[in-house]
Amino acid sequence: MTQNHRPFPRLHVLTDTRDGRDPLPEVRCAISTGMAAIQVRAKDRTDREVFALTTAVLELARPAGTLVLVDDRVDIALAAGADGVHLGANDLPVAAVRRLTPNGFIVGATVRNPEMARAAEADGATYLGAGPVHPTATKLGLPDPLGPHGIAALTAATALPVIAIGGVTPQRVSDLRAAGAHGVAVVTALSAAADPAAVATALAAALDGPPGQRRPVPVAQHRDEVRA
Numbered sequence: 176m177t178q179n180h181r182p183f184p185r186l187h188v189l190t191d192t193r194d195g196r197d198p199l200p201e202v203r204c205a206i207s208t209g210m211a212a213i214q215v216r217a218k219d220r221t222d223r224e225v226f227a228l229t230t231a232v233l234e235l236a237r238p239a240g241t242l243v244l245v246d247d248r249v250d251i252a253l254a255a256g257a258d259g260v261h262l263g264a265n266d267l268p269v270a271a272v273r274r275l276t277p278n279g280f281i282v283g284a285t286v287r288n289p290e291m292a293r294a295a296e297a298d299g300a301t302y303l304g305a306g307p308v309h310p311t312a313t314k315l316g317l318p319d320p321l322g323p324h325g326i327a328a329l330t331a332a333t334a335l336p337v338i339a340i341g342g343v344t345p346q347r348v349s350d351l352r353a354a355g356a357h358g359v360a361v362v363t364a365l366s367a368a369a370d371p372a373a374v375a376t377a378l379a380a381a382l383d384g385p386p387g388q389r390r391p392v393p394v395a396q397h398r399d400e401v402r403a
């Protein structure tokens with residue numbers, strides 16, 4: 176684990192490994208913003224491949240002091256020396272992972288309503304991932320989007336940082352921050368972008384500073400715009 180004295184990251188970039196893609200280019204873009212965390216999410220890879228990807232991400236992230244989290248797998252996170260894990264409904268419970276992991280280990284939990292948020296906080300979560308906040312094609316079978324209103328209900332129920340996920344683009348950040356979200360998590364905003372560096376910069380700019388400030392977002396950041 177790295178000793179990180181920065182505020183908890185507002186921009187969480189999840190790796191997109193679908194169709195054999197190499198996620199390291201967008202990982203580099205995210206790291207270069209200086210305000211991201213990288214979450215290694217690789218549903219289509221073997222344990223050994225996820226471990227290798229986590230190690231590769233850590234090699235890029237460590238010199239910049241960027242936090243690295245692993246989706247689902249506390250064992251891989253610990254084995255690779257990552258900073259934390261993100262847990263969903265089918266993963267080990269937060270309280271069990273707390274017992275397994277050292278002080279300072281980051282434990283994120285997926286929540287979709289205030290009850291889940293309160294339970295995860297009581298169990299020792301470090302932060303909450305809330306979504307989908309907007310429609311997304313990246314993960315199938317999700318419930319209806321929460322929208323900024325759903326995020327506001329969650330943030331009112333917890334003192335933990337809430338990271339909104341699902342269909343997030345730079346243009347959508349302002350409303351999410353106004354709803355109390357600490358930050359956002361993205362997959363395709365970067366992985367499907369024609370210019371991932373520009374999108375990473377735009378996300379970072381939209382997340383920087385106090386909530387409520389509307390900042391200009393100059394480049395095409397949504398995949399629909401990118402493909403149009």
Ligand SMILES: Cc1ncc(COP(=O)(O)OP(=O)(O)O)c(N)n1
Nearest residue numbers: 261262263264285304305338340360
């Ligand atoms: C920051 C963040 N929030 C939510 C999720 C979703 O996690 P999970 O419910 O475990 O679903 P999968 O990502 O495993 O499909 C997340 N990964 N990160």
Ligand SMILES: Cc1ncsc1CCOP(=O)(O)O
Nearest residue numbers: 306311313341342361362363
């Ligand atoms: C894993 C996950 N959980 C809720 S939405 C989502 C996918 C988010 O991907 P994108 O940023 O491409 O909409």
Ligand SMILES: [Mg+2]
Nearest residue numbers: 246247262263
């Ligand atoms: Mg997961």
